[in-house]
Amino acid sequence: MRTLMYAAMSCAAIAASAQGDVLWDTGAPHPVVFNGTPTYLGYTSGNAGAGLEQRWAAVPFRIPAGGATVTQIDVDYFIAAGQEPTGVTFVVWDRAGLAAPTTMVTSFSMPLAIPTDDPRIPAADLYLNQYSGLSLALAGGDYYLTVYGDGDPGVGTIAWLTGGDLQDESLEQGFMWRSAQFPSPGFQPYNPAAIQPDVGQDPDDPWNPSMTIYGDPIPAPASLALLGIGAVFARRRR
Numbered sequence: 001m002r003t004l005m006y007a008a009m010s011c012a013a014i015a016a017s018a019q020g021d022v023l024w025d026t027g028a029p030h031p032v033v034f035n036g037t038p039t040y041l042g043y044t045s046g047n048a049g050a051g052l053e054q055r056w057a058a059v060p061f062r063i064p065a066g067g068a069t070v071t072q073i074d075v076d077y078f079i080a081a082g083q084e085p086t087g088v089t090f091v092v093w094d095r096a097g098l099a100a101p102t103t104m105v106t107s108f109s110m111p112l113a114i115p116t117d118d119p120r121i122p123a124a125d126l127y128l129n130q131y132s133g134l135s136l137a138l139a140g141g142d143y144y145l146t147v148y149g150d151g152d153p154g155v156g157t158i159a160w161l162t163g164g165d166l167q168d169e170s171l172e173q174g175f176m177w178r179s180a181q182f183p184s185p186g187f188q189p190y191n192p193a194a195i196q197p198d199v200g201q202d203p204d205d206p207w208n209p210s211m212t213i214y215g216d217p218i219p220a221p222a223s224l225a226l227l228g229i230g231a232v233f234a235r236r237r238r
Helices: 012-017 221-237
Strands: 003-007 021-025 032-034 037-047 056-063 068-078 087-094 104-111 128-131 136-138 141-150 156-161 176-179 187-190 211-217
Touching: 021 056, 037 056, 037 068, 056 187, 068 141, 087 128, 104 136, 141 211
Parallel strands: 003 037, 037 141
Antiparallel strands: 021 211, 032 037, 037 156, 056 141, 056 176, 068 128, 068 136, 068 156, 068 211, 087 104, 087 141, 141 156, 176 187
16 A cells, blocks of 8 residues: 655656756656655655754756756645645755755745646645746756745745656765754765665665756857857858
8 A cells, every 4th residue: 555654854747837948857756665665755844843953855956068047846745734834945055976065056935836736646646836937047067956844933844755766877876965954964864774665666766856947958158159150151151
């Protein structure tokens, strides 16, 4: 039996509603084994109380050379009773290889999205939360994304669903970077024995929270230079 647990710790339909190209996609949530049971598992993200004020996960992604303007971010999560946030905050971090994030590039907050059914998940659900109307310019390079429920004052969290199966293999590890308090002690490896891959699942997928980033890529400088040279030759031939 597939159950829904809250852990302290047709894709075309989504693409059609999105703004811009898919810049990065870690994949839909999939069940992972939690305490021996296959489960749609959500990682607590936000202010979970004393000692867990910055309960954050960091998911690696990459922006292509030339950069891009992020216009929409989709996140699969649910909200547990008694943990209701007032909004959601996004943090983009610089990423050096796969080392723990330490330097914020930018952060911004949004009102809670109206959850809808994620068509990639077989059963009816209200997991898909789409944050559109963004205009976030990012240079080409390596980043982490953190998404968490925000509340002022007091406790407020989302349960960020995991099990994404589309993450770049070169960016996967056998754990997830997760914080309890930032900046001290900051992000630490998180891979409790209670969380395991489901049968036939990539062993790193339990550490892939589900998110999709959409936007408008900017051609790399080299491409722009070549286009400019071609335009000069075209004018001369006239």
